């Protein structure tokens with residue numbers, strides 16, 4: 663997976679390119695992340711990258727010419743490196759809500775150029791002319807688009823085949839098949855008098871699979887019933903959820 667990043671703070675992205683699963687994916691070449699900094703396109707003495715908003719009001723916007731040059735070069739490199747036209751994404755609270763389904767879509771699609779805004783954002787004509795899709799990681803405002811960009815890149819990169827240890831860990835992940843994750847346990851067997859559920863010590867893989875499925879369904883029902891709305895459950899899932907609900911009612 664090839665990802666270009668347009669950001670005034672490229673060093674922030676070490677959080678995903680130099681650590682953990684995503685860091686190893688970059689090291690192994692399964693994921694490529696390249697950076698373009700609008701400040702490198704500034705020609706004035708002060709290397710200006712912001713500009714005042716028409717109509718007045720507080721704050722600044724990203725300067726148009728330096729931003730557009732960076733996006734243009736990132737786009738060109740994407741095509742040169744992959745032979746495909748990239749999807750240019752801008753992170754803002756006005757964008758499409760990122761979820762696991764969207765992450766899967768991004769991971770299996772064309773190369774990405776991800777644009778991280780600073781200040782109060784970018785000129786709307788740049789959104790119209792240069793941005794293909796606006797995405798949001800949630801209904802809150804951050805001081806910049808870098809953290810949202812890293813969230814988007816991380817959740818997509820980990821879905822690239824071969825990036826996660828054993829592929830099924832991506833499948834079993836929370837929000838896979840749209841359910842919340844089941845509880846997890848590891849050593850010691852007892853913590854402050856709290857024991858590991860016996861079924862998980864039984865070695866009975868069929869019972870363990872069913873217990874985990876029941877817990878995922880039950881937790882989703884209790885914590886995020888909206889995720890069950892309109893969701894087609896398999897007969898086994900329906901039975902397990904009913905069992906959970908009956909036990910919960912007791």
Ligand SMILES: NC(=O)c1ccc(NCc2cccc(O)c2)nc1
Nearest residue numbers: 753754779783798799804806807810
């Ligand atoms: N929810 C998000 O994905 C998100 C994205 C960016 C961001 N900050 C930079 C910015 C960029 C554009 C407009 C704007 O108002 C703020 N904050 C939150």
